[in-house]
Amino acid sequence: MAKFDLNDDTVVCIIGSGAGGGTLGNELAQRGVKVVILEAGGRHETQDFINDEWESFAQLAWTDMRTTSGSWRVAKDFPNLPAWIVKAVGGSTTHWAGASLRFQEHEFKTRTTYGEVAGANLHDWPITLAELEPYYTKAEQKMGVTGTNGIPRLPGNNNYKVLAAGAKKMGYKDFHSGNMAINSQPRDGRGACQQIGFCFQGCKSGAKWSTLVSEIPNGEATGNMEVRPRSMVLKVEHDAGGKVTGVVYLDEKGVTQRQKARVVAVAGNSIESPRLLLNSASSMFPDGLANSSGQVGRNYMRHMTASVYATFEKPVHMYRGTTMAGIVRDEARHDTKRGFVGGYEMETLSLGLPFMAAFLEPGGWGRSFSSAMEDYPNMAGMWLVGEDMARETNRVTLDPVAKDKNGLAVASVHFDDHPNDIAMRKHGFAQGAGIYDAVGATRVINTTPYPSTHNMGTNRMSEKPRDGVVNKFGQTHDVKNLFVSDGSQFTSGAACNPTLTIVSLAIRQAENMAGMMQRREI
Amino acid sequence: MKDIDKPEALSRRGFLKTTAAAPAAATLAVGVGISSDAAWAQAGKNLTPHEMATLVKMARDIFPHDHLADKYYIVACASYEALAADAGKKAMLTGGVARLDEDAAARFQAANYLAVNWEADRVALLHGISHTPFFAKLRGDLVVSLYNQKELWPKFGYEGASADKGGYITRGFDDIDWLPTV
Numbered sequence: 001m002a003k004f005d006l007n008d009d010t011v012v013c014i015i016g017s018g019a020g021g022g023t024l025g026n027e028l029a030q031r032g033v034k035v036v037i038l039e040a041g042g043r044h045e046t047q048d049f050i051n052d053e054w055e056s057f058a059q060l061a062w063t064d065m066r067t068t069s070g071s072w073r074v075a076k077d078f079p080n081l082p083a084w085i086v087k088a089v090g091g092s093t094t095h096w097a098g099a100s101l102r103f104q105e106h107e108f109k110t111r112t113t114y115g116e117v118a119g120a121n122l123h124d125w126p127i128t129l130a131e132l133e134p135y136y137t138k139a140e141q142k143m144g145v146t147g148t149n150g151i152p153r154l155p156g157n158n159n160y161k162v163l164a165a166g167a168k169k170m171g172y173k174d175f176h177s178g179n180m181a182i183n184s185q186p187r188d189g190r191g192a193c194q195q196i197g198f199c200f201q202g203c204k205s206g207a208k209w210s211t212l213v214s215e216i217p218n219g220e221a222t223g224n225m226e227v228r229p230r231s232m233v234l235k236v237e238h239d240a241g242g243k244v245t246g247v248v249y250l251d252e253k254g255v256t257q258r259q260k261a262r263v264v265a266v267a268g269n270s271i272e273s274p275r276l277l278l279n280s281a282s283s284m285f286p287d288g289l290a291n292s293s294g295q296v297g298r299n300y301m302r303h304m305t306a307s308v309y310a311t312f313e314k315p316v317h318m319y320r321g322t323t324m325a326g327i328v329r330d331e332a333r334h335d336t337k338r339g340f341v342g343g344y345e346m347e348t349l350s351l352g353l354p355f356m357a358a359f360l361e362p363g364g365w366g367r368s369f370s371s372a373m374e375d376y377p378n379m380a381g382m383w384l385v386g387e388d389m390a391r392e393t394n395r396v397t398l399d400p401v402a403k404d405k406n407g408l409a410v411a412s413v414h415f416d417d418h419p420n421d422i423a424m425r426k427h428g429f430a431q432g433a434g435i436y437d438a439v440g441a442t443r444v445i446n447t448t449p450y451p452s453t454h455n456m457g458t459n460r461m462s463e464k465p466r467d468g469v470v471n472k473f474g475q476t477h478d479v480k481n482l483f484v485s486d487g488s489q490f491t492s493g494a495a496c497n498p499t500l501t502i503v504s505l506a507i508r509q510a511e512n513m514a515g516m517m518q519r520r521e522i
Numbered sequence: 523m524k525d526i527d528k529p530e531a532l533s534r535r536g537f538l539k540t541t542a543a544a545p546a547a548a549t550l551a552v553g554v555g556i557s558s559d560a561a562w563a564q565a566g567k568n569l570t571p572h573e574m575a576t577l578v579k580m581a582r583d584i585f586p587h588d589h590l591a592d593k594y595y596i597v598a599c600a601s602y603e604a605l606a607a608d609a610g611k612k613a614m615l616t617g618g619v620a621r622l623d624e625d626a627a628a629r630f631q632a633a634n635y636l637a638v639n640w641e642a643d644r645v646a647l648l649h650g651i652s653h654t655p656f657f658a659k660l661r662g663d664l665v666v667s668l669y670n671q672k673e674l675w676p677k678f679g680y681e682g683a684s685a686d687k688g689g690y691i692t693r694g695f696d697d698i699d700w701l702p703t704v
Contacts, residue, residue, distance in 0.1 A: 051683030054670055157690075158698040165701045194689030204685040314700045315523055319680065321695035353680035357669035365584045365661050366645060373669070374587060377526070377679025439702060 018091020022211025049202030090212025344386025
């Protein structure tokens with residue numbers, strides 16, 4: 001396994017090892033580029049994962065202090081947990097459910113398609129679906145996505161069967177067991193899904209793709225990539241010419257180190273990435289690195305989201321098998337007749353009993369709550385995930401008061417639902433209830449959004465430097481050897497889960513970054 | 523459809539050892555000794571038997587499950603005796619109980635909260651304090667300290683860890699048999 005010197009200024013230093021950073025690292029290493037990945041979290045391998053929700057949360061979740069504000073209910077119910085994401089090697093790909101969907105063509109052109117939406121900051125992406133399609137294909141191949149590349153879909157579990165039966169009765173046409181980065185048959189040295197459940201807690205069979213089980217070991221095997229766990233980056237540094245020169249980080253022993261680098265790529269998820277750029281302010285960049293537009297941290301998106309749970313006369317045992325076991329896609333279209341722009345997906349979701357208690361109705365108590373809990377075995381559930389509107393005022397800033405243990409300002413996340421998000425959620429609740437009522441639900445429960453799992457948009461891509469932070473390759477407009485490689489690049493969030501797009505952008509970025517390095521442009 | 527597996531018989535000792543695994547977000551004392559199924563008996567030098575019994579009754583009224591014996595609520599509240607070693611926490615707990623008892627006397631002419639017979643009446647008293655840090659603390663802790671007791675999971679039809687049993691691929695992940703055919 002490679003080991004690079006702290007003073008080796010020929011390496012690409014990547015901050016974060018999730019869908020963006022882990023993929024970028026492997027893709028660069030395969031091209032012979034030397035890579036150092038600094039990961040804030042520890043390394044927990046497949047056998048280390050825990051089939052217990054709270055214990056797993058303690059093992060994997062990013063629980064460092066964050067603050068919140070705004071009218072979203074998360075700020076009231078979970079004021080210091082705006083997002084449910086991961087601090088570990090593999091990042092949130094250890095936790096994700098595996099849904100791998102392509103954006104629709106119009107979702108790259110929201111400003112053009114939706115027009116001017118009051119209170120929103122819509123822009124078209126500087127790339128099109130056609131430009132990204134070859135990379136979507138590569139990503140699906142890499143991740144072994146079911147329903148693509150001739151890979152059979154997974155069998156649907158009980159929770160999916162309820163969803164599908166209801167969807168059919170409702171007249172929906174486009175529903176199936178999903179495009180999942182979970183092996184339906186042995187592939188790529190990993191086995192087939194054993195329907196364990198606990199997809200959110202790290203896959204204990206290795207059937208689910210993550211950078212932990214795929215990109216990272218593959219990258220390490222080239223001898224060109226080194227991953228340093230428990231290495232928290234504090235600051236990105238630059239020279240007098242305005243080029244970045246490396247990063248300052250705390251190593252696993254808590255000792256401050258400086259890793260020199262030819263290129264720095266930030267991939268710490270959409271809350272930590274802008275925080276790091278803002279905390280890297282200097283006399284040359286007083287508002288933070290790569291922030292001449294003032295857009296760093298702005299346009300934070302987290303998808304519309306909500307859940308519908310329904311109870312039935314007879315058992316469902318929804319927790320058996322994959323967490324996201326199927327999808328209804330009919331509402332993902334853009335059709336303003338429904339009273340909102342953009343669309344949403346309906347995907348099965350289940351929680352174990354402990355997390356159901358925490359998330360079904362945060363703050364809830366009494367018979368209304370406890371009787372729902374007693375119906376747990378007879379419950380089916382779905383998650384609504386839809387496009388939310390980018391807003392300049394929804395943003396990640398540095399908390400003026402709260403500091404982390406290193407004395408650095410923590411991230412503060414402000415979010416207000418846009419009226420479009422609220423209209424879409426209302427529609428989703430009604431359609432979700434319709435699906436379950438169609439197959440005999442005795443009770444339907446609307447569940448408020450969980451802490452964000454899809455975090456996007458805080459270093460958005462833009463054609464013009466004044467409108468965003470990075471260009472169409474994720475290269476910052478202001479600093480040519482500084483890149484952003486995670487979902488914070490997203491100009492808009494689309495209706496679907498973001499990971500496949502993050503991976504596709506990382507593959508494309510690696511190709512272009514390697515080319516720029518070869519041509520000595522960076 | 524495959525019913526859930528019968529839980530292995532747990533010894534009293536095993537029961538105590540495995541309860542109250544807590545998340546980082548709500549650190550609860552683990553391994554508190556439970557010497558009796560009676561709530562009052564869990565009191566110690568920091569909380570009186572009456573205070574402990576009231577907390578346990580509150581726990582049942584907040585998350586009422588008639589198919590759960592008192593022992594689960596006692597375990598869920600067991601950490602409060604140790605928590606009350608802190609003067610501020612003790613003041614919150616004892617003050618909260620005292621307030622409830624006063625409200626019970628004022629509203630229902632009852633000796634105390636425990637003496638209010640109907641759940642609906644006790645719940646009305648809880649609504650009266652639902653905005654207090656005392657109530658929020660109790661409710662917030664119980665979400666974990668009650669529902670994260672592995673021993674009660676089978677009573678809610680939840681089977682817990684499955685990887686060690688080979689997942690559900692041959693154990694009923696797709697065995698639903700009552701859906702209407704469309």
